[in-house]
Amino acid sequence: MNNWIKRNSGHLIVAAIFFVLTFAYFFNPIMQGKILYQGDVLQAQAMQKEIMDVKAATGKAPLWTNQMFGGMPSYQIWAKYGSNITTHIIDVLKTAFPNPVDTILLYLFGAYLLFCTLKLNHWLAAAGAVAFAFSSYNFIYIDAGHANQAYAIAFFAPIVAGIIMTLRGQYITGGALTAFFLAMEIRSNHVQMTFYLLLAIIILVCIELYHAIKAKQTKPFFKSIAYLSAATILAVIVNAGSLWTTYEYSHYTIRGKPNLKSETGNAGTGLDKEYAYNWSQSVTEVFTFFIPNAYGGASGAPASGDSKVVKLLTEKQVDPAQAKQFAGQYMYWGNKPGTSGPWYFGAIVFFLFVLGLLIVKNRIKWWLLSAVLLSVFLSFGKNLPFLSDLFFNYFPLYNKFRAVESTLVIASLCFPILGFLALNEVFVNRDKPYVFKNVKLAFYITGGLTLLMIVLPGLFLSFKSSEHQTLISGLTQAFQGDSGMANQVANGLVQDRETLERSDAIRTLIFIALAFGLLYIVIKQKISTTFAALAFMGMILVDMWSIDKRYLKDGNFIDKEEIDRTYVPREVDEFIIRDKDPDFRVMDLSLGAPFQDSRSSYFYKTVGGFHSARLRRFDELIQNQFTKSINQDVLDMLNTKYIITADPKTGSASMHANSTACGHAWFVKSVKYVKDADQEMMAISSFNPKDEAMIDQKYKSVVEAKPLGPDANSTITLTTYTPDHLTYQTGSTANQVAIFSEIYYDKGWKMLIDGVEQPYYRADYLLRAATIPAGNHKVEFIFHPTSYYAGENISLAGSIVLILALGGAVYAERKKKKPEAKKA
Template sequence: KIRTIALFAALTLAFQPAIIAFSAFGHNTKLSTVLLIPLIFLLAEEVLERRRMLHFALLALAVGLQMLKAHTQMSYYTFMFTGLFAIYWVIDSMRKKRPVSGIFKSLGVLAAALLIGIAMSSWLYLSVQEYAHYSIRGGGGLDYNYASSWSFSPLETLTFFVPSFVGFGGQTYWGHMPFTSFPMYMGIIPLFFAGLALVIRRDRTVWFLGLTAVLALLISYGKEFSLFYDLLFRYLPYFNKFRVPSMILILVQFSVAVLAALSLHSLWQMSGQSISAEMRKRIKLYVYIFSGIAGLIFLYLLAAKSSVIGHIAASGKVADPRVQEQSYRMAMNDAVLMIIFTAISIVLLLARLNQKIKASSFVYAVIAVTVLNLWLTDFKIIDPKPKTSRENFFRADDVVKFLKSDKTQYRILPVFDNRPANWYAYHFIQSATGYHAAKLKIYQEMLEETGFPRNFLLKYLKPVTQNGRRTMAFRAPAEIDAKQRRLHQNVLRMLNVKYIITPYAFSDSGYKPVFRGSKNIFQNLAVLPRAFFVDEVKKVSSKEAVFASLQSVDFDPARQAMIYKDPPFRASAASGNRATLTTWGNRHLKFDLAAQNAGFLVISEIFYPAGWHAELDGKEVEIYQTNHILRGVFVPAGRHVLTLTFHPKRFYIGFWITAVLFVVCLAMVVVAYRKQKKSDPGREIKNLN
């Protein structure tokens, strides 16, 4: 019985469209982190109730392994979930008049297990914590608008019933989020039976999971329900480090899966005689309410087509009338399926209540229709591709072949490229842009100041009206913003950006067209090498001063550099100095230097002080933050070998903490398990009193 119910819960959670989407869209760390939530919940309850060594060690291992999956936000939500359960458990224990000392002991054991689990992730998170200080996630947290931009909305709650109510994602989506690729649908059958659990099984677990689902839903609304979200954003530690409020809906999906399973468990145990008249009355009322909500949604979509399409058009996200019609048809089709599966759920429920079907047959039937219900949504998300299709996607095209023919060190700037932001990395071509969820703050500041990559091309364009239609046309040279052009040119020069990749042609004396194929390639005629000496070093006090100089006609990055500290000596003319890059890697750089005069070497690699060390002829020298985003080293006259090595101390400290704690917890599991085998099945292994 229990295994069959567990199978239902597992399949319901595994076939959640969000879970399927994590796999389909490459969110593998998110997927593997989420899959440990049920185990952590189970072990946390066992630790609070029994305080056994086995559960304590397993919980610490589960938490540590989850955090090592490297999706901090999902782990944070797991801690919120566990903390909420601990509070709920304390209230319930006090209501049952349990000894206060026992309650505090249980909380202490739980806290110790969580802390050991967190410490076990030191291998990863000591470095992450260090990096966070320098990233856009550090300091005071994320900007509110950025953090809340993927807020779920009350309107989209209707996708719990009709997955395509606001479009299915992609070009058909017209909801409040900037965009999405899939709906937050959980299956109408699991939703029906989850709600039923609140009617027929009102125990501690059911009420807790119901409370969790409601709170997680309110949090997911983000700025759409700002009163609740803002309190957490301002006052809950680390909450403001995360974006995409809708991500917390995973707790709703987990709660629904478990609640539905608990509902089936209760129905399995019921017999005709055990169902009171009062219970039948409550179930009847619930069925009327649920089917009434489903019916109203169906009738609205059926009778108000023009209104729905009007809302789709008013959203401004779906301009094409054909796509608006498609979005409506998808919603209508899903509404029909909602009615069918709701009817099936009610028929199965009534059959079980009236003993027309065996308990086991009832549960197996619910499992079958639930998988069908979810799969009809899942298959729209999964887009399996044959191996040849994947190879074609990453196939080296004419642009890649041209770029790889240049064997020098350089970067590119793709502008209005229709491929994913990190596509060129597959071919080991270095780019000045790309996607990272937690960019270095100094680099993000540069991107915001320059508007790269879009503004590189947009500065050459202006809006015009042709034949009554608004379009874009190229500006005359005199119309181009001179300061913005100098800023772009100077930043691209010092970033070693040699090629601009764009589907559009543009005219600028600083760039020469060198290739025309599937894309246009323009060469930056004034690109600087990966390392170069300058004539003059100037101390500045702020990033604003740096960006102001980068726009000035008096600044030339080939001759001048800016740092935030006092220079140890004055740099001399760099005309006779040379720097040759002999070794390049992610963690190791080596240069042969020939300096006729003492000077300052600018290295076109992004400044990151946590772990990078520079040695000149084997003696450590300081790396200076240069031009806000780059590195620089003062070099005395003569021939030298400069090496830059990434050797972060926190990483190695974290490794040993993780290794030791993992071995200790694993040993505790082995010892506790052996004692359990020797003792009676009902005897406690060891109480951590």
Template sequence: MTIDFKKDILPHAIGVAIFYAIVALYFSPVVFENQVIFQGDILKWEGSAKEALDFRESTGEEALWTNSMFGGMPAYFISLEFPGDITNAIVSVLTLGLPHPVNGLFLGMVAMYALLISFRVRPIFAILGSLAFAFNTYNLLSLAAGHNAKIWAECLIPVVLLGIHLAFEKKRILGAAILALGLLLQFKFNHVQIIYYTFLICAIYVLVRLIFEWKKEGFPSLAKTLGFLLIGAILALGGNIGRLATALDYTKYSTRGEVTIESKAAGLDKDYAFGWSNGIIESFTFLIPDFYGGGSNTPLPKNSASEKTLRQQGLDPAQINGFVQGAPTYWGDQPFTGGPIYGGVILVFLAILGFWAAPKQSLITFGAIIILSLMLSWGKNLAWFNYLLFDILPGYNKFRAVSMALGMTLFAIPVLGMISLEKLVQEQKLKSLYMAGAVTGGLVLLFILGAGMFRFEGAADQGLPDWLVGALREDRKSMLQASALKSLGFIAAAFALIFFNLKGKISELILGAGLFVLVLFDLWSINRPYLNEDSFQDNPSKTYFVETPADAEILKDDSYFRVLDLTEGLTSAGKASYRFHAIGGYHGAKLRRFQDLIDYRLSGELNDFVTKAQEGNFDFEGIQSFNMLNTKYMIAGNAANSVFENPDANGPAWIPSSIRPVGSNQEEIDLLGEINTKTTATVNTQEFGEIKSGSGSIDLISYAPNHLKYSANMSQEGLAVFSEIYYPAGWTATIDGKERDILRTDYLLRGLNVPAGQHEIEFRFAPSSYYNTKTPMIIFQYLIILGLIGGVFFTVKERNGRV
């Protein structure tokens, strides 16, 4: 086989170089100056992961458990590594050494480019579609927020579909290996919701393909293809078996898993799951980015109606500027948003072109993905559909923020758009262009002329004076019209370029380059207000986690305890977790029993405590659930005198003088509100049998997140209670070296029946889901690499055989 450098290599090399340059230019402080993006969620993650990271650095081992938040939980979804795991090296090679997390956008562009090339889209159009896919506002807003795993999972969707597509195109070994690689990396980044959406995309593609090709290909050929794809999927699962096994272990005990309180339902609550539901009309932000006012806090243009009104009211310039620079312009259905969901109006125009220009199979496949994903994103705004799926679709009730389904939309639109453009240029049908231009341009024009049909009312209007609300709504209307006028201009420019190409006035190269420049300018200008030079810092962690006088005061105590930061509350991650074992935190899948404790005990106790404390009455006896979690300190500010020591904290372990038997979880958690947790303990006798109270003392003698030692001196055999979270999948206990059953007491704490006398007690966390899967996992990863090498070899060999 003779390789034509100009045809076979140069266009693709140019494409990769363009992708690299775009990432390097947009994120130049990250790429060239070693700065990082200020990502709020990543900083919160860093706080929650600090104990596990420090343990790894000091010992070279995995902690697997952390007490940094919620009193303690597995570290599987916080920070987890496997010795010998080669996925980090694979990512580094595929992204040409670009720094995390911006390297995900580069890989997304390369992956989409490869997918579009496999659909026989010419390189210049494939470059255009790849840019639009990776640089949509959803990805960059997610990057600014710190949702790095989500971005990576979305940018790997083209890799997964590329593998499936190649397998159906008779490149079965290569296709199966690429599928395995894509899934391997998706599972690595562990964003289960995006993986779920990826499976929906693939299911639609495979189903449509089978329907269209059943008679032509025949059952044996299609079955062979599906068999190879199954092997690829199995390899990917094997290459992540450790991550999957630990996740499966944890899920059933998390808020995504089994019910504990009998009156509750399994999975997430509907109100919680559908809290971030995209408005049906809000979907027009795909055409007009500022349709719903941009973000929840968006700068207004100079001399806006709001600014003029504030000036007329006599406010000082600082107040006016403060409001204008972060005005509540968003008036959509979601609680708040960082910005609009937008992937380029030109891409929407080209996708609509698909109704007349795209091959029927592609139109049905990607049209179905677009429609389904929009319907999923509407959540509670399309309740009859989404509540039904929530109840009957396996695993779907484990997810929240259903607006995330728009990632599917933003994937399918560029694919359908580029396939449509390629087909139009090949067939030269002006009528298709006219129809798409009329529909898209006419719709945008309608919103320009008919903007007055909307009331522009938003939840943010509550609490604002009427005179300001009126001006703010006028600004929202102006934003919609200005944004729509801009979109109309882009549609007209794209229409003109395509028209002149179809008329033979310009070449396909000029057409593609012109569209690329338009889309790049469009997306760059929309994204820049949300992620710009102000988003980059040298070391945001240093500032965010700077030690306060309050921290220094607590650090004087070298005993074992937990801390509650009153300024953060129970479900806000962060700063307390960085230095201390914390009661609060943030995680999308905390332990269900801890969530129950928050709902039924902790929130109420905390509210009562704060109310009394504001009156000068520090009622530490009234926070018995906090006491049993050994909450020794509360932080109310940064000053040293903002630290309050709790004299009633139960300590690391204690011997209760009485046992209250219970028969249900509801009874047990209710009883916690009545007892003194230091002197009385609850035990569910239906699960653990009759347990007697004892007497004696018990002390913690050494601590590591996965290994705790105690010294017990029992004058009478009985129950010992430990201020550690009960988790049955991995913790083992020994008394003088002999393994003993761990009991659950006080709804979610660990307990042991300790015999009379002096004893050494040890708790170790060594889950089999981690230790038994490490070696097989690495073997499967190398099998995937061998599969890729074999796939390339046989593909080249087959091509040589045809030459």
């Protein structure tokens, strides 16, 4: 034991430093017992409310929820994949560490493993890990509540480490680690991030193949690929439950094939291009990589009291707080609708990255450069349509993802890798004149560019948004036709933006100069490389920490009691909650955007809600029946029992009961067949849902399998309810068509009549329907998706194999070290 501690003392000290740094960053809120306010996490709490309530009552979480958009699978909201070993590892991390300490530690330790794999000494590897972990968007994602996204990014570095180990001949250890960390990555459940990592890995493999062919070493290369392929398959098997359900469900979401040809003009799949490109980086926004406020920082952050706009407005008797809020709202001037902050990789990291381009000879440089260029170019989206459209239209899966700026997660990984490979080269290269020549060149390039951004920023940046003239027009109206004042405020905004940029550019130049000075001392051998590595860690930490604190700061943490008050019911909410009917819906129009807010879903089942993977059929219903005006017939068929509105003057919410709601289920008097989705959508635009049903003609044979007949006295009643198991009692003297006010989704729902499975079909565009035989019957709808339950069994088998693989890797490493110990 003592020998093990002695051998690994450096790693243990680094681990201790990581813990100290992480807890120090969150020291005040942790000590005060505060919780990070994360908007998306709170949205998720509302989405998950019914799932968690059922889980608390029954011990089992349902795989379906009716809490929003009429009803949807819970796979992308909350689902327990208990047979997956990585689920339990994540649970342990979440339990052991307060949020978001666990995520930061994963950033640090994952990157540390990668830098150690790249043969950097542990102090340099630790500094590199800090550079990656404290990249601004790693913290911005946490602040926004994108927990899954942050977790997925945290596993980028260790996956790359496992791949490099395998490619360098450590087949068993590298393959096992790749399988483990890739399994963790997939379980993080952010396909977009995993997809971007895959793009980078493809480039790496292609470069490795080229060099293998060039060196006539294809045999070991393909052996590595065999191990990596096996690792990938194992990681997929471990996550079979989540992957299968996600894949199956994706075809029916807004990322799947459209149903309405009249709306799309084609039968393509994926997101709408304008929606996907909405968050596209401006081309010159790359300056934020090393000058964080080059584009004004975060949207909505209050401006300082020194702002020219604030001074102008306060002179006009505007409240100072309102003036600061107004100025801050318009400080970001890029093409995106808004931003939570810049993609800042660090001033010193930027300098080292440029140095890496000059001095690193390792072929990994070309992978890093290629990956950076691709991620940056793709982040431009609509601002570089040639490349973006090429990927969007032809590259598999690319059109499933929105916010194309997110491709920069690859650049945020590659920048510190190349930068610290460069730093390592400075430390070990004995040709000091050559090294110093390149260090000076890197300093001239980065320092000179930064100096230009201080002296003449207008050479590169306009500091005016594309909506500048529209803003002036709006200000002119706000100032009651005073165009002079409007122009003064607009010009003040431009000056404020330039001031912010210049201030941060000066800051960047100072850090670059410090890094250059430290390298000069190292090259002159005035200090040890250990001290230099620690000094770089310290400087990078000061640089990145201070920027991260602009976005993920102590003020973002609030008392638990305040979090608990997020969902305090209004008077109208309390009235509706008292209704003990187990299954009805509410249309809450008082929120302003009922299909972009999940608040109401916390209290009751809603027609609206918020989710980026909602069912496409429901989304099409929204666009066609609720966007221009609210279709009362559609509200009725969705059993919308209450409608909430807001007083346009006071904003106070009021509620009225919808007396025409159709109820849980009903027998219709007639059936009208339609030829396709377009005709079906048109048919429900104006119809009597209680009496007639609009059914696609492809279901005609199922509908009329038995002769239909009327019965004015027939009954159908919901007797028991859970989201994934509904029971009805029917009574009729004739075979009839029943419409159930439940969302149709045929991948998992089964209908049983008196315990025997029977066919059902879709009606009224998205509801379930079935032909119910004459007599008294018990009708059940049970959600039991094969994709989940069979997938869980596969996951269990994969988890066992993964544990064995990791154990085998440990055994192989121990066996390899024993001869070395004896030899020593």
